[in-house]
Amino acid sequence: MTTTRKTPSTPQPAAAVDSDAHWAAKRERLLARARPKLRLTICDDPDVKQAVSVAQYNEKQARLLADRAPDDAAAQATLRAAETELADAQAALDAASIVLSFQALDRKTYRALLAAHRPTDEQADEGYDFNVDTLGPIMIAASSLDGITEEDATTFLDTWSDSEAQALLNTAFRVQREERMDLGKG
Known part of the structure; x- marks a missing residue:
């Protein structure tokens, strides 16, 4: 006499995945992803680019001094001035630049x-x-x-x-x- 074994019914993998709320949310995020983008910035004014480099250096130096002496009003004022110089230089670079954007x-x-x-x-x-x-x-x-x-x-x-x-x-x-x-x- 042969015996037949009944195996419990398990959901098919696709059905199990479809009913998984975690996967559904992850899948939605995957489907909504935008393709990569890159930018190419072109600036023909070397003086503007140099001004940003100098301002970045000055800001880093001022930050080092200000971090070492948080109670030194002069060091803090120098940092604020360097931050303003950097923001102004960056704004000038942005205005002088042509930005080209590309997407995969x-x-x-x-x-x-x-x-x-x-x-x-x-x-x-x-x-x-x-x-x-x-x-x-x-x-x-x-x-x-x-x-x-x-x-x-x-x-x-x-x-x-x-x-x-x-x-x-x-x-x-x-x-x-x-x-x-x-x-x-x-």
Whole structure:
């Protein structure tokens, strides 16, 4: 005689997950995540940039003195003046700067662009996975949050200095690879 064992009915994994309120909340947060963004700040005025560097240094020095002597009115006044100097210098830098913002493309779009712009034989020999000459302006335009067109991107890449053009290209590509995850310990 054979006996049949009845196993207790357990919910299927998908159903169990769907009914888990903790997972539902986590899932909503995951679905609501925005893709990474990066900014490229351009300032053509070296004096304004230097003023910020000097003001940062002065503020750090004043803070060290003020922290060592919290009851010293002169040290505290020097710190307040240095903080004001830094805020003013930063405001001048912000006013003189052009900020370009970029956002990562969704994975499918990014992969499709890479596939559509295969490297030349020479580029492949140099280790490139894509044709930077054809994909560069497209990637800049596609990831720009400021409305940079492919034509604009091509103009910038052709007319800016090599290091500035590389900074523009690197920002558009780096945002695609920006990681905001931590594997944790263990």
